[in-house]
Amino acid sequence: MDLDDSDKRILRALQTQPELTMRELADVTGLSHSPCWRRLQRLQADGAITPRRFVIDPEAVGYEILAFCFVKISHHQRDRLRAFEDAVAQVPAVMQCYSLSGEYDYVLQVIAASVRDYEATVKNALVELPNVQSINTSFTLKRVKHSLNVPI
Amino acid sequence: MDLDDSDKRILRALQTQPELTMRELADVTGLSHSPCWRRLQRLQADGAITPRRFVIDPEAVGYEILAFCFVKISHHQRDRLRAFEDAVAQVPAVMQCYSLSGEYDYVLQVIAASVRDYEATVKNALVELPNVQSINTSFTLKRVKHSLNVPI
DNA sequence: GAAACAAGGTCGCTATTGCTGACCTTGTTC
């Protein structure tokens, strides 16, 4: 997607001042409110930004554990990969999943209320996913940075 | 933080239907609008939810690379760790940073426009961070899941 | 069992806001 300077100013303002009204957004981006609003619509339609939403902090609602979970799978045929990917996306405790180059096939970011809860999630949900060969967990100790703000 | 059933219903509704108005939110959570609104204020004040905001998709604005970056540091004294953590949090390309148990000290989630851009970020920003001993990159190939919705 | 307290419910209000349409102006491209 191509973003010109006005788009970038809009996106920057949305990130740094999320609570701006549409009129204020137009002001700080140096546009008048109609074209600003048209651009915002376009950015949403293009999928560059999600609908306006509240974001919940997992730590603040009791998820004390965040772990990275490295997965090796058994069979690398396309449809077997699909099976794993479709299934893992359905597990609520999995916040993120990426396929990887290198030693492991996938990395999962998993949240849990406690170590006990984490163990249950791995045992009941993750190792039961189709096509899993092995799972290797690395626990996080501290959240140093967790940002939603993309540099624009 | 303690969440009762009403809080949980509110949080669930906010995640699954981000575009509800306050009145609709009250309806679907089975509260009337005043107490619902009071709870929402409290959840925000307590830090359980961020202010309502647009979230930008890095992929959609041209960040083709997402890499996990495993860092070992040289000195583990408390103030040396602080120095690294404070500095890494300032790097815009670093979306997430967690300290880890095990072989590596930190994992960073880094975005870049291209492999070339990634290389520049590592060279100019990451290896120059204080107290870094080594950096080990694992590139992601595909985003399988990336959710902001915490199971509630 | 009376008092105190917490939480929800009801009602009402207003300035703000999102969202839109119509139309004009400017600048650039062909």
Place this chain on the structure above:
DNA sequence: GAACAAGGTCAGCAATAGCGACCTTGTTTC
């Protein structure tokens, strides 16, 4: 100079957020 894209201006309205005041209900405490 014609055509087109993008921004600007103006106007408007219904919906909305954001309260505040007060009542009701249920639970806990003494």
